[in-house]
Amino acid sequence: MTQVKLKLKKQPNVPLEAESITPDNFAGKNINEIKGLIVYHGKEKEKIGDYFDVSGESSEINDLKIIIEGDLSNIKRIGEKMTSGEIIINGNVGMHVGNQMGGGKILINGNADDWAGAMLKGGELEITGDAGNYIGSAYRGYWKGMENGLIKVKGKVGHESMLWARSSKGAKKFPMLICGGAASFLGIHNHGGTIIVEGDVDRCAGADQAWGTIVIKGKVSRKLPSFKKMGEINEITLPNGDVIKGKFIEYSGDHATKKETNGRLYIAA
């Protein structure tokens, strides 16, 4: 596997939009060509070379790994719409990291800001720190959020994570979020997404869920009244076939959207 290394050399004054940093754009280009790719600084067009030291060598997309060093919390849209290859970010990263990505892998050794992995269509996004609001969500006004792929967050995720997630059994697409904890409205308007939370969750989890599975291994600060208790179970089979063992209380819902629903919320007993 070949590597391209980017090292941040100066902080932008206003957020930098760097959707050009993807394996798709770097593939087959030499270092000078990569340095010349465009990034947006406010209303001005600037170049990757203005902000990063670039080293290493590029190759075919499937064989390409991009490693980025530095505090990127003011840099947005890294890995946007990438389809293959790998990005490793050592540091915090700004909004929209890996949004609409279709394949490949992004690993963030730090925290991610809002809309990380928004409308993900495939691939894997891993965050070792916390994530902001709207992780794996639909953008404003869209009815299709995350459609496939996997997001893993070690820490907590923010509000309205996995908004409008959509799965498809026929096409074997099972969007999935695994996180350490979550703020309010986790999995709102869920249409088949799978969410597993290792820790606690704030109010209104699963609001307006039409179908889908939410597993909470910790506590819930306030459960919505429209979820009805079905009973206690010892193991959960997820839509993709995986099994989770442990004592859970099974609730059906959200009954505010449907009288009969196969939406499920499991909370540790």
Next chain:
Amino acid sequence: MAVRKIKTVYDVVCPFCGTLCDDLEVDVVDNKITEVRNGCQIGTKKFFASNPSEHRYKTPLIKVNGSFKEASWDEALDKAADILVKAKRPLLYGFSSTECEAQSKGVELAEILGAILDNTASVCHGPTILAEQDVGVPTSTLGEYKNRADLVIFWGCNPVHAHPRHLSRYSEFVRGYFRKDGRNDRFIVVIDPRNTHTAQIADLFIQVNPSEDYGLLNAIRAILRGVELDEKEVAGVSMENIKELADKVKSCNFGVIFFGMGLTQSLAHHRNIDAAICLTRELNDHTKFLITPMRGHYNVTGANQVFTWITGYPFSIDFSRGYPRYNPGEFSSVELLLKDQVDASLMVSTDPASNFPAASVKNMFKHPLIAIEPHETPTSVNADIILPPAYAGIECEGTAYRMDSIPLRLRKVKDAPNGLLTDREILERLIEKVKEKKGE
């Protein structure tokens, strides 16, 4: 003794709140407003505030070494254009208390500058718009409610104080074509954490726990679907009362929900509206039901309309790429200022310094600030340049949109003092200056 001539202007549209009453009568003597008839307390006050006073700016002002110096229009506009052209990420905010013609000029300026364009919906009914974009909205004009509604719900709003003539013109006391007996033909429900003056004259008051409206909406929706819930009480309201309310809303002929900032700006924000709209939609399985937001500023609806028909988006628009992009939470004023991502701002007929969080106001004052503002406000006194306009709707004509998106023509009742320019003229001249500096 000199003869004082009274000029009376009839059918004046009141430029205060979103109700946009259009039946005011205003007396003017020597270019001073002496009497306003038919107006409410707050609307009348605005007309009188346009009279000359020590609070009103008479010429453009530029801050030099910490104190304001009078300047010519040309000098002030030139300096303002300079600031805006040099900024990397300027913010244009406000626009809700001015006429649509000025708003469209604001969009033009933002596009030329590659700026961020936002209006006050960002901090009031922005959540309403987000919810409408997510789930749509079944709505109607106020005249329809006046003539047909026999059940009116006020949720998280207090029109007795905020929209004083709404009740007598459209929603509670007024006699409609099918509601001949006025108040007696309507059942009024108020849902609010506080026992407001609107609640005190209602037929049914439901006191919900603060910030728990989402749970209540959620429970009503489930009950309407015939689901038996496990809970005995939701958001401080007993299950019997919720069932009673559900029966009531199902059995009316024509119902309407009016909601205010009690829903949009309490904990669940746009999700409250999302649920309220879904509830309204589902109620149409049983009867006729509609929903309308109680918009605050008289032309905030217009700002959303104008921005949408020009750019495609109602607020929080970024022009930095040359084309409009939309993302509240990323391009909305409060968030941008909190993160200190703006390096100059132009405030058009608004006072963010008294409404925004302190941390964001602090960041706003760190960078150059231009205020188009007729009065002394916390924002204007901290500005670097003040461009005083004529009062839209009092000293110049224009178009404004009522809360139900009905456009009405504002009237001019008197002349602006000192030949002050209107908001539209100021923005037009600013556009010319900016174009000059950019060499276009």
